[in-house]
Amino acid sequence: MQLEWKVGYTTGVTELDDQHRHLFSLFNDLGRLIDQGVYDSPEVDALLESLGTVVQQHFAHEEGCMSRRCCPMAEKNKQEHDQFLQLYLDFQRAFSMEKSLDSLADFHQTAGSTLMEHICFVDIHLRNCVNPGEN
Ligand SMILES: [Fe+2]
Ligand SMILES: [Fe+2]
Secondary structure, eight states: OOOOOOGGGOOSBHHHHHHHHHHHHHHHHHHHHHHTTOOSSHHHHHHHHHHHHHHHHHHHHHHHHHHHTTOTTHHHHHHHHHHHHHHHHHHHHHHHHSOOHHHHHHHHHHHHHHHHHHHHHTGGGGGGGSOTTBO
8 A cells, every 4th residue: 555645634834744745655665565575674674663753753743733733633633643653562562573464564554544544634633723834
């Protein structure tokens, strides 16, 4: 599965939109490796690490933005971020003990669609709380 960026995903905060695009690109890099049947390699491990780091930095930044602007979705946003992080941590723990292409592909599919839905149904509510192009 490849994640495709659409204008409809815009939050109105340039930095957050850039971070979302960066996350999509990391997911797509991982997707390409999976399509080639690669799962037990330093490249996959490094991508998963980066994904975790970038996601955590993004979540912290976005939660700050929502809370400063008193966005009505701030609490739901934080809840879904925590669930996503749990999904990531559970997968990382299991994958570090036993690697398989199926489990990696499964995580990629679930985490990718969860992220996309989250952006569409939660993050974009920031649009109503900011002026265009704000950081
Ligand atoms: Fe979010
Ligand atoms: Fe986000």
